[in-house]
Amino acid sequence: MEVQETRVQTDRVLTIPNMLSMARLVGVPLFLWLILRPEFGGPKSDGWALLVLALSGVSDYLDGKLARRWNQISSLGRLLDPAADRLYILSTLVGLTWREILPLWLTAVLLARELVLLVMVGILRRHGYPPPQVNFLGKAATFNLMYAFPLLLLSDGTGWISSLAAIFGWAFAGWGTTLYWWAGVLYVVQVRRLVRADTVAD
Numbered sequence: 001m002e003v004q005e006t007r008v009q010t011d012r013v014l015t016i017p018n019m020l021s022m023a024r025l026v027g028v029p030l031f032l033w034l035i036l037r038p039e040f041g042g043p044k045s046d047g048w049a050l051l052v053l054a055l056s057g058v059s060d061y062l063d064g065k066l067a068r069r070w071n072q073i074s075s076l077g078r079l080l081d082p083a084a085d086r087l088y089i090l091s092t093l094v095g096l097t098w099r100e101i102l103p104l105w106l107t108a109v110l111l112a113r114e115l116v117l118l119v120m121v122g123i124l125r126r127h128g129y130p131p132p133q134v135n136f137l138g139k140a141a142t143f144n145l146m147y148a149f150p151l152l153l154l155s156d157g158t159g160w161i162s163s164l165a166a167i168f169g170w171a172f173a174g175w176g177t178t179l180y181w182w183a184g185v186l187y188v189v190q191v192r193r194l195v196r197a198d199t200v201a202d
Contacts, residue, residue, distance in 0.1 A: 017067035020059040021080035027052050028087045035095035035153070046153055049095075053150050056088055060146075082134055085142050086114065092149040101156050109177060110145075113184045120191045127198050132190055137183035144176030 034049035063081060067073045093110060096102035121131050151169030155162045 015067070017063040017073075018076055018080060020063040020066070021084055024056050024059050024063075024084040025080065025087065027056055028084070028091050031056070031088070032091040032095055035092070036098060039098060046156070050150050050153060053088070053092075053146070056084070057146055060085070078133075079131075085146075089142070089145055089149075090114075096149065096152060099156065101152055106173070106177065110180060113181050116184050117187055120187055123191055123195060127195055129194055132187050135183060135186060137179050137186060141176050141179035141183050144172045144179060148172035148176050 031049055031052045034045040034052065038044045060081070089110070093102065093107045097104060097107045124131065148169050148171075151165045151172060155166035155169050
C-alpha cells in the first residue's frame with residue numbers, strides 16, 4: 001500500500017519493490033487454493049493460508065518502504081500494489097464466504113464498493129485521467145480488512161483462541177468496511193470534481 005505516491009521517480013520494471021509486488025500477486029491463487037482445500041475433500045490448510053497472508057502483509061510493507069528509500073517508485077509499482085491488495089481482498093472474500101465464515105451480505109457490501117470504484121476508473125479514463133491515487137482512508141481500510149480476514153479464518157474452530165479471534169476479527173471487519181466505503185465516497189467526490197473541471201474547461 002505504501003508504494004502509492006504522486007511522484008514517479010523511475011519507469012524501470014525489474015526493481016526489488018516491483019518484484020515483491022509481483023510475488024504477492026503470485027501468492028493470490030495459492031492462498032485461495034489453501035483456503036478452499038477443505039471444501040473439495042482436501043485437508044484443512046488454514047495455517048498455511050495464514051502464513052501466505054502474513055507474508056503478503058510483510059511484502060506489502062516492504063515494497064513501499066524500499067521504493068521510497070531506494071528512489072524506485074514506479075508507474076508499474078503504482079498499479080501492482082493496489083492490484084495485489086484488491087486481489088487478496090477478493091480471494092479472501094470468496095474463500096471465507098464459500099466456507100460460510102463470512103456472511104453473504106458483508107461480501108456484497110464490499111464488492112459493491114469495488115464496483116463503484118471500477119465505474120469511477122472508467123469515467124476517469126474517458127476524460128483522459130489515470131486511476132485515482134490511494135488515499136489515507138483507503139490504506140487504513142485495507143489495513144483493517146487485512147487484519148480482519150485472517151482473524152476470522154482463525155475463528156473457524158473451537159477454544160478460547162477462536163473466540164478471541166472472532167471478537168477482534170469482527171471489530172476489524174466493521175471498521176474496515178466503514179472506512180472502505182468512506183474512501184470510496186471520497187473517490188467519487190474526487191472524480192466528480194475532475195469531470196466538472198474538465199467540462200468547464202471545454
